[in-house]
Structures are given as C-alpha cells and as structure tokens.
Amino acid sequence: MRSLEDEKLAACCNGFLATIKSLWKDHYSDSKHRIDNYELIDIVVPKQINNKDCGFHMIMHAQYWDGRSVSHFNENDMSNIRKILTYKWLKYEENDAA
Structure with a gap:
C-alpha cells in the first residue's frame, strides 16, 4: 500500500539495508561480491x-x-x-x- 515516498517506510527499509550491508561485511568479507553500492528501489507491483x-x-x-x-x-x-x-x-x- 505504500512506496518509498513514505518517510517511515523508507527509514525502515534503509535501516534493513544498512544492517544487511554491515552483516555482509562481518560474515562475507572474503567474498568477491560487493554490495556496498546496493540501493533501495521501488519495484512496481500490484x-x-x-x-x-x-x-x-x-x-x-x-x-x-x-x-x-x-x-x-x-x-x-x-x-x-x-x-x-x-x-x-x-x-x-x-x-x-x-
């Protein structure tokens, strides 16, 4: 029902993304896959x-x-x-x- 234009939803999603990136660094520091540049996007769905x-x-x-x-x-x-x-x-x- 909401999109990333909703400030509370965007803040929550950005918090999740920051946590995922932090955990990735902690647990997959040897990985050749970098996720530092990943960003949130709104996916058009019903x-x-x-x-x-x-x-x-x-x-x-x-x-x-x-x-x-x-x-x-x-x-x-x-x-x-x-x-x-x-x-x-x-x-x-x-x-x-x-």
Missing part, C-alpha cells in the same frame, strides 16, 4: 487497496517470483485468489487429521 489482503499479495509475489520479474495480477483478481488459495489449503492432503 498494490493492495485494503487492509486485509497483504498476506495474499505477499504469497502471490513469493510464489511466482522468478528472481527477476514479479507476478502481475489485477487487484480485481484478489477475491478469486483468496478463494483459490483457501480451497487449496483446506483440501491439502496432509491436512487430514484422521
């Missing part, structure tokens, strides 16, 4: 329009992320996505308590 779908957005992005591009779904799809995922979870074969 944004939720309510306060209840954040978990479903996160699941969709995590499930379909290929390391380079993000999933593209329409906010109007969220009702069906909630139904499909809930059905899959309820019908999952290892959920049988018998």
Whole structure:
C-alpha cells in the first residue's frame, strides 16, 4: 500500500539495508561480491487497496517470483485468489487429521 515516498517506510527499509550491508561485511568479507553500492528501489507491483489482503499479495509475489520479474495480477483478481488459495489449503492432503 505504500512506496518509498513514505518517510517511515523508507527509514525502515534503509535501516534493513544498512544492517544487511554491515552483516555482509562481518560474515562475507572474503567474498568477491560487493554490495556496498546496493540501493533501495521501488519495484512496481500490484498494490493492495485494503487492509486485509497483504498476506495474499505477499504469497502471490513469493510464489511466482522468478528472481527477476514479479507476478502481475489485477487487484480485481484478489477475491478469486483468496478463494483459490483457501480451497487449496483446506483440501491439502496432509491436512487430514484422521
């Protein structure tokens, strides 16, 4: 629902990034991969329009992320996505308590 234009979110993200860079230096100082110049960017993804779908957005992005591009779904799809995922979870074969 927010972007890096939100000061509190930007401060939180910058704190995470600084911590990751510090830990990288501490634990991977011998690595040939440098992350000192990494910076935060806003990735254009579908944004939720309510306060209840954040978990479903996160699941969709995590499930379909290929390391380079993000999933593209329409906010109007969220009702069906909630139904499909809930059905899959309820019908999952290892959920049988018998």
